[in-house]
Amino acid sequence: MNITPIAHTYPAELEEKLLEIARLDAQLDATVPVTIREAVEDLLRVVNSYYSNKIEGNPTKPSDLLDLNDDSIEKKSKGLLEIKRHIEVQLKLNFKDNDPEEVTSQDFIRKIHEAFYDQCDSEELEVPNHDGSVIHRIEPGDYRTIDVIVGNHRPPKAEEVPAYMSWFSSEYKIKYLHGLRKYWAMAASHHRLAWIHPFLDGNGRVSRLFTDCFMRAIGLKSYGLWSMSRGFARSSELYYKHLAIADRARQGDSDGRGILSDNGLVSFTEYFIDVAIDQMTYFTNLLEPYKLEERINVYFQLRFSGGLFDPKTKKPLKKLPLEAKDIYKTLLYYGPHTRKELQERLQISERKLRDIISEMVKEQLILAPPKRQLHVLLSPRAVQVLFPYLFE
Template identity: 35%
Template sequence: MIALADLVRAMNCYYSNIIEGHDTHPVDIERALKNEYSTNAEKRNLQLEAKAHIVLQKWIDEGGLHGRTVSADGVREMHKRFCELLPDELLWVENTDNGERMQVIPGALRERDVKVGQHIAVSPGALPRFFTRFERTYSGLGKAETIIAAAAAHHRLLWIHPFLDGNGRVARLMSHSMLLDVLDTGGIWSIARGLARNVRSYKGHLAQCDLPRRNDLDGRGNLSEESLASFTRFFLETCLDQVKFMEDLVQPDRLRDRILLWVEEEIRADALPQKAGRILEAILYRGELPRGDVPDLLGASDRHSRRVVAALIEHAIVVSESTRAPLRLAFPAKLASRWMPGLFPEQR
């Protein structure tokens, strides 16, 4: 489960980057987590951006934001933790009207007026008041109410647009955290993939939600309630689609067959030693495998067993916290197309 959550975290980061127009493949994200960076400055910056996202989501998945996801402090801390890990080049935005460059301060509410598409965001002076209203509206809800409210909170945070940059990423991670809290998702599915695969509809719905209400039958506030309800349906249907996708993908028998078929092919190609599949099959069945059980499992000497284990670790297929700790299955991004087909595109 931990290894799968790590892979899904990379997937979430990849698709969130795609929405932002940044294409950093999970294989390159995985390299960044090992401090292996491209010599190309632009690609290296995007790897650092992806790594910052992964670090932030891991903190969220481990409960760092539990109980305060929609609080002003929680939202600002997400932004701060993300931006503090970015290279300086990614902490500047340009005013398209006059070309002025403005620095993004981690966790700091913006002090400038901004326009996003046709939407003019609330004035800087009104941000604290809107945050107070936001927190009061979306915190302390029951389970069903929180699931439904996740979509509305997603749009409303983007409409408030509290930061000079990074609002979209923070909103998607906020949604991830809200659903993690009430559904106990385990971090093994993500809304970001569904939104990225339907990005035109996603952005179109958000733009519609920015519009003022049309008449007295369209809610009681300033914004269109009908558009918000439509976005909520789209958002929740996207969530269900992603849950179904991951459910189909990780069915134990199918996952086991895909992994063992790959292992057999690697053994025939002399890329892995004989009987390596027995170790993976045992880990799939048990969850982890004590190293001391390997010789009996393989019917081999301690020396040969260590060689098989070393080969699996070298290929990043299994991991272990120490030379004596149990073996656990890893889900390396380079093998996702075989083990978890459809999770994300092949690397170009």
């Protein structure tokens, strides 16, 4: 093909930043106890979905996320349904258990697209062409069959897409990426997939979901405890600017070997790595166990005193007994418990425990299926205290 998978050379300063990513990855992976990892990853799926869709113009506010799992709300907004669908796609794709060698395959990338659009209403599958004169239909999982224009970018012609995607699948196959190449490829593959623009719509979301999988596949063990989409969304103008820089044609013989600029790809790679370091640093500080425990104590003290307010209604949240804190911390730090185990560990009467659990379930603080172990949840209602600035 006439494009290259990574730049021919990268500056030494970027190699130093890759070492910082490796250090932060090990630190964050070791920081978060196994008992809370699943709850954090559940929350991060919401974070990932919120920010990835925000990049695409989704107007959902952080306070609206409280309605995500509220079954009493029959008609949710289009934006909220889009986020909910994005979360379900992450669960369906089961990033953690993906075969690393399949992540870059055409089948897998098409599966991402299909999973996102498969549950859409018919009208959501209709998109106009660039001048609005013709309506085209999205076919979930199928490559586009028409030529498109995306801003100033003219992606490859429709008939060229299968060949480009075959090239993509081969060049970024994990087993062929040795040494630093796999780290350069995490940024390069994100841009190249966006540049090819294989689908009629949804390419941005698919590219970011692909990158989530790719980051895990190359061995970043902490990925899932932090999110590239959050970093992209918080600097969306720079995100699009650097993608556009990487779209530039090669500027002479010293600017790479393909039709695209090596210097442009290096610029995007530096931006990508800086975003990764920023997000890893933020989440490492956020999830530091002692600081997290302090915020848990503050949250439940505020709930006990009636000092927290619903972000939507602005009314005080219902008070919780102080024992709720002990239940929450036990489940968070020691893992799932049965009701009997909690009763014995915390020396709480059966009736009182039942009443507290009922209130905590309503507040989405715990999951308590009948006759099964209780699990901790990271409720959107608690996020403003437990994870400050997460949705800002």
